[in-house]
Amino acid sequence: MTTEAEAAQILLNTIRRPVVMIGPEGNITYANADAEDFFRSSAAGLSRKTLEHFVPFGSPILALVDQVRARKAPVNEYRVDVSSPRVGIEKVVDLYVAPVPEYPGSVVVMFQERSMADKIDRQMTHRSAARSVTGLAAMLAHEIKNPLSGIRGAAQLLETAVSDEDRALIRLITDETDRIVSLVDRMEIFSDERPIDRYPVNIHVVLDHVKAIAKNGFASQIRIIEDYDPSLPPVYANRDQLIQVFLNLVKNAAEAVGNTPESEITLSTAFRPGMRVSFPGTQDRVSLPLEFCVKDNGPGVSDDILPILFDPFITTKPNGSGLGLALVAKIVGDHGGIIECDSTPRGATFRVLMPAWKDVSAPAEDEAEGGQE
Numbered sequence: 424m425t426t427e428a429e430a431a432q433i434l435l436n437t438i439r440r441p442v443v444m445i446g447p448e449g450n451i452t453y454a455n456a457d458a459e460d461f462f463r464s465s466a467a468g469l470s471r472k473t474l475e476h477f478v479p480f481g482s483p484i485l486a487l488v489d490q491v492r493a494r495k496a497p498v499n500e501y502r503v504d505v506s507s508p509r510v511g512i513e514k515v516v517d518l519y520v521a522p523v524p525e526y527p528g529s530v531v532v533m534f535q536e537r538s539m540a541d542k543i544d545r546q547m548t549h550r551s552a553a554r555s556v557t558g559l560a561a562m563l564a565h566e567i568k569n570p571l572s573g574i575r576g577a578a579q580l581l582e583t584a585v586s587d588e589d590r591a592l593i594r595l596i597t598d599e600t601d602r603i604v605s606l607v608d609r610m611e612i613f614s615d616e617r618p619i620d621r622y623p624v625n626i627h628v629v630l631d632h633v634k635a636i637a638k639n640g641f642a643s644q645i646r647i648i649e650d651y652d653p654s655l656p657p658v659y660a661n662r663d664q665l666i667q668v669f670l671n672l673v674k675n676a677a678e679a680v681g682n683t684p685e686s687e688i689t690l691s692t693a694f695r696p697g698m699r700v701s702f703p704g705t706q707d708r709v710s711l712p713l714e715f716c717v718k719d720n721g722p723g724v725s726d727d728i729l730p731i732l733f734d735p736f737i738t739t740k741p742n743g744s745g746l747g748l749a750l751v752a753k754i755v756g757d758h759g760g761i762i763e764c765d766s767t768p769r770g771a772t773f774r775v776l777m778p779a780w781k782d783v784s785a786p787a788e789d790e791a792e793g794g795q796e
Contacts, residue, residue, distance in 0.1 A: 440533050445488055447528030449473040461534060474532075478505045484532070487520050491530045497521035505534075568604060575600040619757055623657035623780035624665060626715060630690050633669045637688075641674055644682040650691035658713050659780040664754050671747050672717040672773050679721030679771065689718040695776070711760060711776040718773075724766040732764055 435442055441461035444453035451469040459465055462477050478484055483503050491498050500518045517535040578596040585593060634647050658665070673688060680686035693714045724732060733752040755762045760777040 440535055442531065442533045443469070443474070444523065444526075444529055444531050445474055446526075447492075449475060449488075452526075452529065458534075461536075484518060484520075487518060488530050488532065491520045491522055492528060495522045495524075571600050571604055619661050619664065621659050621661055621758070624660050624662045626655065626658050626665070626692055626713070627651055627653075629662060629665045630669060630692070630715075632666060633673055634690065636670060637673050637677065642677040642688065645677055645680060645686045645688055647673075648687060648689040650689055652692050652694055655692055655694055655713060655779075657780040658777050660758050660777060664758075668751050668754050668775070669715070669717065671751050675747065676717055676719035676721070676771070676773075680719045681721070685720070687720045689716070691716045691718065711778055713777045713779050715775045715777065716772055718770060720770040723768050723771050724764060729764065729766055733762070 435455040441458035442455045446452040454466045454469045506514045519533040523529040582593040676688045762775045765772045
């Protein structure tokens with residue numbers, strides 16, 4: 424026969440939110456299963472610590488607990504940053520804090536992580552920015568490339584009729600014209616709205632191909648580590664476009680770490696079955712269980728650039744156009760996926776979430792067991 428206490432324990436463990444009870448002295452007197460995962464500690468370990476031990480110094484959550492304890496009334500607070508070395512980076516949560524009348528001085532705190540919701544919101548912003556570039560690219564192709572061709576042709580005719588000193592200026596005109604045309608050509612990729620030819624792709628073959636290109640070129644002196652899940656099912660994607668995505672990400676990582684003996688880039692793959700998202704304009708929830716990461720041990724991305732990293736024309740490179748990551752975001756978005764960047768002073772991690780391929784002609788049980796050859 425299940426006791427009342429056991430039933431309460433089972434009920435709280437079924438709640439897919441971290442829940443803790445804080446005693447009068449600030450110690451954690453109870454934690455459900457999700458709280459153990461959230462704080463990266465067992466319930467026994469949590470019971471020996473105070474909440475202050477896990478959250479940043481001066482965190483608003485501590486003041487909220489004191490406020491609820493004093494007023495004996497529940498409080499909701501949104502978008503509270505509880506990031507710390509013990510809890511992890513980018514831990515932004517909504518909080519529900521309530522008193523426990525049966526235990527005077529105690530309060531219950533329930534956390535709801537906001538990071539993934541915020542990342543998806545940012546991803547929608549990236550896609551809107553990409554659509555803006557699509558319109559701009561179409562306009563530039565028509566309104567700029569034709570006049571530039573005339574300018575370049577006229578400059579070439581003048582080159583035969585000017586002195587050697589002026590010929591250098593003519594070459595400057597033609598070189599700069601070619602550079603602008605090249606930039607417009609790159610932007611025209613954004614206006615390509617043709618359906619993507621997608622099929623089952625072995626992501627490890629793609630990453631091995633990208634690694635081979637990198638090791639024989641721009642990352643010849645950099646250690647590239649592989650951390651693969653060999654049981655992954657195929658990704659539903661276009662192989663050439665995936666190569667373009669990860670080649671861009673690895674090249675950015677190589678430029679971030681530089682050619683030093685300590686430089687490292689880690690390519691990882693994993694299966695995350697719980698990741699399902701809804702996109703505007705549809706009621707369907709799309710499963711994105713495949714996670715592919717490119718991680719480096721460089722200086723990371725500055726906080727002011729991070730929220731707009733995938734927007735067009737955003738770059739930290741002296742000669743960069745700021746279109747590389749915008750194109751990566753467009754390709755991933757066109758595949759129904761999500762890309763996000765996590766950054767610390769010890770490096771950056773670009774995380775791509777993609778849909779898996781399903782063989783609609785195979786029985787359901789075979790789909791769950793399908794792996795890459």
